[in-house]
Amino acid sequence: MSDPNLVLGLESRLINAWPSFDYQTYDGWMLRLAGGYTKRANSATPLVPGAKLDDALIDHMIEQFLQANIRPTFRLNGLQDPGTDEQLKERGFLEVEPTRVLLAPIADDCTPDSDVLLESEVSQRWVQGASHSYGGDKADDAMLIQIASRIRQKAAFATLHLDDRPVGWGLAVAERGYVGLYDIVVAPDLRGIGLGRRVVGSLISWGCREGAHRAYLQVRAENEIAGSLYSTLGFEVAYDYTHRIMPGGA
Template sequence: MNDHSLIIGLESRLLNAWPSFDYQTYDGWILRLADGYSKRANSATPFVPGATLDDELIDYMVARFVEANVRPTFRLNGVEAPDVDERLKLRGFKDIEATHVLTASISGEDCERDPEVVLEPQVSKRWVREAAGSYGGDKADDETLMKIVSRIRQKAAFATLSLDDRPVAWGLGVVERGYVGLYDIVVAPDLRGIGLGRRVVSSLMAWGCGEGAHTAYLQVREENEIARSLYEALGFGTAYRYTHRVMPGRSSSA
């Protein structure tokens, strides 16, 4: 669960698969900014085992977030020094949105794609508009989502599943060095719970298999028990867990 090489390997792929607009590095931490769209693209994450924080560094990084009008967020993946979480807690940073990074091995039987799931190598405005619209809330910002996914430099697949010519489920796969990351798996709100998301996930895993991936990975919030049970049924297990320490008093971005 705390294998630093595994964590850093997956975190590196995640960083490439979900690009931010600005990257800054501070003593083993990478601070990323993307206009506040998604915490993983707008947070400071440790990338060196034992990465430490002192008050001066916290203050400096907080100022960078504030300049960008982004809520100061530290994303703690277990690589950081043991006292970091307590230090942020004492500074008043709140612990929110624990998230599991799940992995699953891809075998030969996982390599058959669903013919009704259309996979496109490039993002389209329609994909972004429909996926963002089904997310709703803070993630309904299709313009920022387009800016993020347009920056992906790894091989990607944008999935759409339609029923009776109506697009009803979407997902993004990004393959890098033997792993396929699954992102933005979303189903139309009125059709959730009938297995459409599972079809998108399976098709993206099959696509990854064809691109040489031996393992799939994704992220799911700890509180989302429905999604976690779906992924467990597909063979996913927790590789590691991360949480967020956020500065109180500013509006949150999901």
């Protein structure tokens, strides 16, 4: 079983590093809404050990999601009451996207890659490069820049250049001795040659300069390639979380 204090500490940093537009709190749960862009910013998450749900609370939060035209989603990080997952399952909520939160110590080398540009403010250029390389439901420039512009902690927006071409992107957010890594992505035609490792290394080096002693990130459990990369960089599983979503659209 994961340490509840570690989970809560990382969860609070995750919330600060990836802001939503609307926050609502209910009996140990936080419901976040951000226009449907990424599940972690559009879900109800327990933030108190043993947080419980009853049918009335579930119904109320479902209503809040639907009013925002967002599919009701519960993000279960292990802090919830042990019966919560089965409770949501019985109500028809489907399990999707099991995810791991990984943690690694930071070495003393604080020197970033000279080919990686690190900027303290988000730019339209960074947003376009990152979102277009992601593609799919994350290819939304307007929504990404809205979220990134709301970050109030120290941040670094990384762009890796190869022969003057931008080919890799990533975001780091430093808070209270930790640096979180987000939106690590490489141009689709150049994946598998170590460019992502260079982006990650530079963001960790930036975090080192900001006084961070640990780095954390999130990766889907099914993403074995990314998991293998992060393992070679010293990351280990801190805890797992999963999502329970209501079937159908919002």
